[in-house]
Amino acid sequence: MGTYQAxxxxGDPTRxxxxxxxxxxxxxxxELAAELPVSRPAVSQHLKVLKQARLVRDDAVGTRRVYRVDPVGVRxxxxxxxxxxxxxxDAFAQAVEEEQ
Known part of the structure; x- marks a missing residue:
């Protein structure tokens, strides 16, 4: 399920x-919103989906949430x-061997 969710x-171009x-x-x-043609709330929603898919994680740094790639989900x-x-x-190798 996790891989499918990721x-x-x-699959969404903005995400x-x-x-x-x-x-x-x-x-x-x-910082992400400043670089993208979508609003800050939209970026937050996309990050929520990426976080649920375990592709990103966030950490509190002062009053900000800083997002980074989640190595567990990416792995x-x-x-x-x-x-x-x-x-x-393997299938390709088997097909080649069968032809020979």
């Missing part, structure tokens, strides 16, 4: 852009794609 969250910005380093909501997503890629390569 992929669905990244994907927010996630990509956070890959470069932690940012507060206001689960990477494991999913690594497994999928491994199966695809």
């Amino acid at each position: 992929m669905a969250a990244l 994907r852009l927010i996630f990509e910005r956070l890959v470069a380093g932690p940012l507060a909501v206001g 689960a997503l990477r494991d999913y794609f690594d497994d999928l890629w491994g199966k695809a390569l």
Whole structure:
């Protein structure tokens, strides 16, 4: 369920852009909103979805919430794609061997 939720969250172009910005380093909501063509409340809603998908986490820094990539969720997503890629390569190798 977690991997599906993460992929669905990244299916939205604005959320994907927010996630990509956070890959470069932690940012507060206001900093993200200043870089995007959406309102601060909209950025907060997108961050909520990304957080529920375990792709980002937040920390209180003074009066601000600073968001960063959540390595646990990203690792689960990477494991999913690594497994999928491994199966695809195995199937390809088997098809090649059968042709020979």
